[in-house]
Amino acid sequence: MSSHEHHVIDLKYLLGAAAGLIILTILTVGASYVEIPRPFDLLTAMALAFGKATLVAAVFMGLIWDKKINTMALLFSLLFFFLMIGITLLDTLFRDRPFWIYN
Template sequence: MSHETTAQHDEHDDDHGLGHVVSYGVLFGTGSILLVMTIITVAVTYVDAGEMNMPIALGIAGIKATLVALFFMHLYWDRPFNALVLVASIVFVVLLMIFVLMDSGQYAPSVIKGNAPGVQEVLSIDAPGAPIAEQSQIP
């Protein structure tokens, strides 16, 4: 039974380094772009683009999320495998959303149209200018 230390143990270093250091310019630039895009997001809510409201909002949110992931989460400087995992995750979420929307399209004709009478009463008081849905024929 020997109590000698091995050379490997003596050479072990607990310092793992700093990782990637990002300059203040990149951080403030990215933060400024995110701030401007947040202002654009708020401004877009005052414009009625009809059916394009949702794609516009999702597009702005996607760009902001990409900037955060690339620069604040350091994926821009990380291994390509991590970017592959991120992209694969996003693809699977999009596929899930597509399948859910396909399924909801199958049962949409059987949904009762209109609002329940109590809900319609509250909507008429709180939002008098809102469009009124077709009244349901619930007994």
């Protein structure tokens, strides 16, 4: 245990992640000016945002080198967020559609 050391993140990873984030931001803005049919415009924007989020979490927040439990905590929060939105949409998207079995 006494040999434990905190991982010092290499400078090249930090600067690389920052550069990657800037590039992805430019791509995100650029994509918004290109005519992409719905819903693929939103999907593109979200895919780019998740790419950026992954960079921040993995490199800046050091999850690559960290204990797995911390990554799990983050993934759990996303899982429950998606449950919340997914199940809510089952209501809001189908409000005025009667269920087939009743017809």
